[in-house]
């Protein structure tokens with residue numbers, strides 16, 4: 021009973037002090053007699069519910085039919101009930117007990133509250149932990165999502181980059197293709213431009229060639245004109261001398277002939293008178309004259325037929341202009357003996373001077389030719405095939421002379437033909453070439469066939485102006501020289517080696533350049549021709565009957581002409597060929613013969629040299645050199 025009272029008082033007091041809410045919270049002390057609020061215990065705060073869970077029904081509050089709440093919300097009824105209960109307790113004998121029970125209850129309730137608080141705290145801590153865990157989970161999920169998003173982004177970016185790269189590659193490839201196309205187009209354009217330029221150059225080249233040919237023709241014309249003039253001048257100089265000599269000789273001859281004619285007519289007159297007076301003598305004379313005429317005619321025609329036959333079988337081909345073999349086999353014996361004699365006579369002169377006949381060459385070139393001559397001689401001795409040669413260089417530099425000397429030194433026969441002789445032969449050319457090679461093969465010693473002006477005959481086959489006959493002749497020569505020969509050495513000479521057909525060039529084993537003579541060579545040439553045309557002018561040529569057939573030249577007196585003057589002239593004559601130097605000396609000779617006392621002195625020599633040097637320079641100017 022005391023316990024019940026205590027609870028009731030407590031509840032009443034609590035309700036009065038803190039209102040209904042507090043009364044609800046204190047559910048365990050809710051004694052029914054004093055309680056105005058709900059007797060159902062207040063539930064502990066629940067953990068946060070997920071929004072998906074259905075909302076729990078609101079706890080129903082006890083109905084208060086007589087509310088006595090003041091305007092400020094205070095309910096005095098509970099206090100009244102509490103005061104009533106207190107009064108009852110104070111009048112009760114068990115008041116003390118009641119208070120003790122109340123105290124105990126209060127303590128118990130305090131403990132319970134503490135436990136509740138602890139539980140609540142634990143729950144709160146758990147809720148916090150849970151919240152943290154949820155937050156952590158959420159963060160983890162977020163991090164995972166972020167990582168996933170990031171990786172997706174990276175993949176996406178990677179893909180984008182790949183696509184971009186691919187697109188760039190495509191673009192680059194397209195550009196490259198375009199570039200290649202442009203380059204091809206540009207190369208084609210360049211090629212076309214190059215072809216056009218080449219054609220232009222070729223046209224220009226052809227034009228230049230035409231102009232050059234024209235210039236050459238003009239130069240030749242001018243040169244011929246100058247030479248004719250020179251010859252006329254020389255002839256004029258020599259004319260006076262000759263006229264004087266002729267007049268003297270003619271007077272003597274006239275007297276001799278007048279005497280001879282007088283004697284002959286005396287004899288003929290006597291004979292005719294005897295024949296005409298005697299008839300028998302007349303018949304015999306007429307018959308004799310007729311028989312003699314018939315005999316002479318028959319013999320002459322017969323000899324002509326036989327001679328042409330012999331000539332065809334044994335004679336030298338018409339293409340050969342000069343040969344050491346002579347026109348007929350037997351003439352070789354004669355000509356060789358003569359040449360031996362002449363060389364013997366010469367040996368005191370030029371042969372000793374330079375060891376190479378009359379040819380003056382640069383020492384290195386001379387040495388090379390001597391080596392070639394030795395090699396050719398040995399080749400013949402060992403029956404090995406000969407080596408073909410090409411001599412090239414400006415006109416009149418001694419190519420022909422060197423070839424002749426080479427043949428002589430190597431012990432071969434020598435034959436010279438000129439390329440320019442082939443074209444006029446027309447369709448006969450091929451036959452003549454074969455005839456020439458057949459003839460050359462007959463030489464027992466081996467033959468050096470020298471073709472001068474080789475470019476006129478052996479030029480490039482595809483040249484348009486080359487005639488069919490000329491082309492065939494060249495083919496015939498190529499055919500005959502296709503293999504290396506043990507009988508014939510082919511020596512070609514040309515001023516234009518570049519014009520030779522490539523097949524001809526292919527047959528050449530040795531190429532020698534003959535340059536214009538240097539100062540030393542010019543000096544030696546001057547000395548050589550001074551000796552030949554001036555010092556030996558009055559001497560007879562060696563030969564069996566030369567004194568019968570050749571007119572003797574007048575001897576020339578040389579005064580004061582020494583080596584220094586010759587050297588001075590050699591210095592002035594820069595650019596002169598050997599032929600020009602020889603001609604200069606011939607002019608000097610003519611000038612000497614034109615002089616009154618037939619004497620050569622330094623003044624006359626210098627005069628001619630200066631005149632010739634000026635003429636040479638004029639010619640060069642005309643030729644555009």
Ligand SMILES: Nc1ncnc2c1ncn2[C@@H]1O[C@H](COP(=O)(O)OP(=O)(O)OP(=O)(O)O)[C@@H](O)[C@H]1O
Nearest residue numbers: 378379380381415416417418419420421598599602
């Ligand atoms: N090196 C030389 N030594 C001596 N004389 C020479 C020399 N070069 C030329 N001559 C003189 O010039 C003349 C012509 O020489 P040669 O015929 O050998 O010349 P080339 O070079 O064959 O000329 P082209 O090319 O015109 O045929 C000779 O007769 C000679 O008088």
